[in-house]
């Protein structure tokens with residue numbers, strides 16, 4: 155199903171200090187005049203509150219990059235969904251491949267985090283994607299479908315959420331799947347979402363992520379079932395991110 159308003163999400167990962175707020179300000183100012191896309195910036199946790207204050211009332215929302223499954227407790231170094239919401243976030247990225255790989259997050263843990271995010275009033279963006287080995291073995295669709303089935307908790311169809319398809323081999327590499335490959339996996343993700351949650355989830359946006367750049371954004375965003383983009387490296391500078399936002403309008 156074609157989404158009329160595309161969702162463009164910037165994932166700053168572990169990049170950004172106080173001075174980087176200038177980029178957020180520039181993005182906010184440019185978005186104010188452009189319209190057309192729903193824009194979210196996900197800075198490191200240390201910047202969430204200040205960025206949310208800075209962007210308050212503008213056309214750019216703020217999100218976290220991860221949260222703990224519990225609302226509070228003895229979990230040194232962790233941040234809960236409630237804390238993100240309290241800091242001004244309205245969205246949270248969950249199950250990013252860097253969390254799944256570097257921190258060993260399982261589908262069940264991601265599903266628990268999604269439940270925590272929903273309980274805190276945050277909109278989760280749930281990431282799935284195959285490795286290069288899995289794609290070369292012909293398993294991309296099966297892997298991604300399994301991740302969708304395991305990472306989306308019961309009851310999610312009543313809520314606002316998004317899924318992001320991010321092939322691991324395309325993240326930060328400059329490589330992207332062909333538009334046919336993107337369309338094929340997005341169609342499979344849609345089938346998996348509806349199989350897991352029912353028809354009520356048919357309109358949840360499916361974002362594409364992995365080396366989205368100003369040069370390829372327009373074609374990717376025009377591909378069937380692509381409801382937006384999750385952008386890493388190209389979201390750090392307003393000069394790179396704005397053409398991607400404009401490509402979605």
Ligand code: PGA
Nearest residue numbers: 325326364365385386387
């Ligand atoms: P990239 O990262 O755009 O730098 O490839 C995307 C992501 O990891 O969300």
